[in-house]
Amino acid sequence: MMIAVFFCGCIIAGLFTTPFFRVLPSIGMVGTLITGLLCYGLHRASYQRAPWTIYGSFVLVFGIHLASGLVTSTANWSAYERDVVLQLPFLSLPFAFWLLPPLPTRYLQLLWLWLLGLTLLGSLVSTGNYLLHTQEINESYLRSKVMPTEPDHIRFSLIVTLAVVAGSLLLMHHNVGPRLRPWVLGAVIWLALYQHMLAVRSGLLTLYVLGGITCLWLLIRHRDYLRALQVAAVMLVLPIVSYICFPTFQNKYANTREDVGRVEHTESANNYSLVGRVYSYRVAAMVIKENFLLGVGKADMEQEMAAHYQKEFPNIRQEAYILPHNQYLYSAVAFGIIGVLLFIIGFYYAGISIWPRYAPLLAAHYLIVTLSFLVEYTLETQVGVAFSLFFLLLALEGSKPVSQPEAEWRPA
Structure with a gap:
């Protein structure tokens, strides 16, 4: 158990060490997965695991990114491969936590x-x-x-x-x-x-x-x-x-x-962040309209958005072109309406499935991440993926079935 806690601690610490120790979250994730596999191999008969669907739903998010290769152009294939690697935690971490026995309350507190x-x-x-x-x-x-x-x-x-x-x-x-x-x-x-x-x-x-x-x-x-x-x-x-x-x-x-106050002035998108975001939403809507079902593929987003920027808003300079700062819009451009629906199911199923059990940490983190989705593409950076996914899984850990009830509240 202490080994699993150590590697989980590495993931948390890794959120703060990207400039000088970028690989630390990855070390923590790989270590957690190996620990989960060992626990399952050695002690699987001694503890009850949560339903696999709770954790398996997150893998659907990885599957969407993997499937986007079907609509990705050959010229941007390397960007597609980098994205698949970036989203690997949605495959490895849920599997690792499903394999692990319930962590004791004192370790969750720690x-x-x-x-x-x-x-x-x-x-x-x-x-x-x-x-x-x-x-x-x-x-x-x-x-x-x-x-x-x-x-x-x-x-x-x-x-x-x-x-x-x-x-x-x-x-x-x-x-x-x-x-x-x-x-x-x-x-x-x-x-x-x-x-x-x-x-x-x-x-x-x-x-x-x-x-x-x-x-x-x-x-x-x-x-x-x-x-x-x-x-x-x-x-x-x-x-x-x-x-x-x-x-x-x-x-x-x-x-x-x-x-x-400058939203209506198109050229203000060159210098003002909120104005730039508003116009990125408008451009995203145009791309979605033309690629409604399957999107353009995440790796091809930048050039598709740039083409619409140049055509519809010539007053905005090329260096001010930005991708839509909204995870749902971002996903709709990349994966289409089908991909957005699958993303919502995969990402939120775990929270819905444990209702109405008392899990304030899980509910709070879902709310934090959801609000961030409205103004950022949170899941498109290493830190964003680690922050969003890991703490959902850590909060779910407090809701795992335990063999003996504990006196203290299990942080969930």
Whole structure:
């Protein structure tokens, strides 16, 4: 068991080490798979595995990417091969977790705390760099830039939200000992504040949507009006305090307002990120209309999008052409409407299949990833794939059938 936990820890750490140790997540995934195979070979009769369909559904996502080779041009075959390698975790990781016996609660707690600790460390490093280059970074926010983070600011902001959720749930369910409890509480509070100083729209959106759902949960399910009011008060006060205290938050707000106001000016897509995204959606819709059922193939997307950009929006420079920052639109362009439907079934089946069992971590991560899908093509980078898939599988681990009930809540 400890070997599996070690390799899972490598995957989590690998999210933060891509510049200098890019292969670490892959080492963790291969190690987890080998450990799962060994456990199955040596001890398969001593534990009950979850239904294979829960984990097998994720393989459908890999299958869609694999099948896109049927519509990929010969000139872009190498790009297709790179994509297949990128999506291999959807084949290997679900299989590995299905083979593994249920990890004990204390190990699940340790992995979620490992995420919290590494995220805290990453935020402190980022803040230290900000304090050394305060004026330069503050000004960069007016130009649609943000403070440097590792991984990139969008993925890191999503990790921050997940770490806040994980720490909060561990505290709420008393999974943290009395000595560690103040440190975990302090880390959660700091990361919530840091999210506002970082001021990435994706991270703030996920944090506040989850906060709103928490309020509704406390009101409707638990009738806990006092705690719901406290959460609502924090959600109202925090952005006001952040606007007063954090120049980065102020400048991001000003930049967003200016960005939104330029959507109707086509040439603004050359310099403004939100405007560029809007026009990428419009171009994507044109490509989808012409390739509705099967798409153009992921490897051919860039040239197909570029042809429509040049024809429909000549005012946008070639260096400003971007792929649609929406996972569903991106998939529709690449794989067609059939591919999008298969993707939705494969990616979300696991969450639906365990309903109505209590799994707040799983629900929260699904929500974080889904919100990111609306504004990013999250699954098209190594970190995005590892972040999205691994923590879904780790949350599912808490819902696996165990031979003996445990006194503590299994993080699920």
